[in-house]
Amino acid sequence: MKASIMITCLGDMFFPEVGVAMVKLLRALGVEVDFPDGQTCCGMPLFNSGYHADAAEVAARTVKLFEASEHVVVPSGSCAWMVKTEYPGLLKHDPALMASAIRLAAKTRELSQFLVEVLGVERVGSSFKGRVTYHDSCHLLRGLGESAAPRKLLRAVDGVELVELPGADECCGFGGSFSVRLPEVSSVILDKKLANAERTGADCLVACDAGCLMQMGGGLTRRGSRVKALHLAQVLAGEDTA
């Protein structure tokens, strides 16, 4: 099977190690991975702030980049949501582009969904030492309706003890530009999330979204917490917490 990586802007610039873990993981599972050149961002920051004409231009670009892809895998629930639910509507002014966007929407999956739904894999065969807890990112949970796949995958990793995070389905306070438009409110929401994570006694707080990881990771190191924010791909690829 062939799959293209959609790395996302945050993934490319701030979390390349997540992309690397994802490539290793997919290759280990027999997937032929490629990385279409010319990627920037899905345009969600523009879309969510209401700059829809601008977001449509970015979407039109992105759609073309993945025209030839068989499957597209994204390490971020929110970007996958953007592509799957918003691209076709944004490009409705151009029937050919819209048709292309619908095809892209159909073949795009967030990583955990790709593994479980498309590959039919729950046990990726890696090992990882530690107690982990999982944060449901809003767009993966409520946007794409997924809460089971990441948990199944985590539970099946040798050495992982998965503990439920109280209020796992509550927002971490990131919300894109919300995090800087209302930084105090965003931070108080984050504090609640991190206090819950620390109470679980977990070593790692795992999520499937670069935005949440930037927010939660940023809060964790700021408070000098022993809990580490990790992307699902890093746990599945067996990267150690140390």
Add this chain to the structure above:
Amino acid sequence: MSESPLAVPFPERAGAALQDAFLQQALAIATTKFIELRKESFEGFPQGEALRDRARAIKEATLQRLDFYLGQLADSIERLGGRVHWATTGAEAREIVLRLCRDKGVRMAVKSKSMATEEIDLNEALEHAGVTPVETDLGEYIIQLAHERPSHIIAPAIHKTKGQVAELFSKELHGDFAADPEVLTAVARKALREKFLQADMGITGANFAVAETGTVALVTNEGNGRMVTSLPRLHVAVMGIEKVIPSMTDLMVFLAILARSATGQKLSSYTTLVRGPRQKGELEGPDEFHLILMDNGRARQIAGTLREALYCLRCGACLNVCPVYRQIGGHAYGYTYPGPIGILLTAMLKGTESVKDLAHASSLCGACKDVCPVRIDIPRMLIELREHLDRERIAPWPERMIFSMFKLILLSPALFHVSAFLGRALQIPFVTNGRVRRLPLFFAKWTRTRDLPPIAAKTFRERWKELD
């Protein structure tokens, strides 16, 4: 209210709310409780999901023929001997009530909890006209005594702790009352009994109004709705035009999900169904019944971007789950309707410009849409509002400029990677132990409370070359 909350900008109002320890405590307890109760209630009610779909479909279909159903409702009410008044604006609705007070010699009006009357500042208008309004819902009574406004759609005094209520009652009702909800409720009950008997007019809203039968449905948990609609000689109900529903069967659908969404109850303690004034042979009820059908900005949204907000049942579930509301409470929003749905309703009633800050008071987490009994897509409409603000250039120009530049970068991989390169160089003075701890200017909004990962030494694109 002593001073308008709108005198200070929204971010400052929100910031002040975060510093209010009492508010934080009260909100945390109450919203958590509401969330649990709602969840439990729907877990034991498997048909709930289908009923939510059905309720939404009824709202959709009713709005399609709103003029017909309103006409039918008016006919039904008039057949029962009631009077129907049409108000295009809030000011007109207010004036209708005041005129009735003047014509009928009303000195005191008891009120059952109603957001529609909050929306038109009816209490202030009544006081100004020499009529004493008395709120009889416990929460509303508390905030009336405190000269405040509701901070939640169904729990108006949610921002107050029982200690604060005890203090307020002791001062205003002259006693020394313990911070015990039972004691305080008994105190209010005693004070309110007299008012019910003295009042000339009862004022209510309407949770629903049934077109076929002319039935106005009120849900309460204190039975005050019953007293307000049966003891005074006049009953005036003020309702937004979107509250009409076609039939009693439809009413059953809504009642099955409303209280569950609001408080987790199967039904609220009292469901009061009012049909016009006292009929021949009946022992109770008012001499006169007046229904005020108020538009106040609603009708133009039937075909507008905020259409779905007209489905709202005012259950408050979206407030309880909203991470922003849970932190800042209702007053910080600054308008009658707080929370995520409140932003939409404010835009509807006051125009989009009034929510230029509030439209961004959401992380778009979608929890509101998830719990809404009629599945209103609140996040989508918030994004639509933002779109409108940008298109109409109401959004501040520096913001619009930043996003324009951002777009140019996203349209060009070369610019995107030059930005990464520049960022990597510029961040050097700010990186300590592999984290960006403090950034200047705009970026400080992030780093005041959170670290940032530095832009990686090699982007994924660069590392891909090694992997390929």
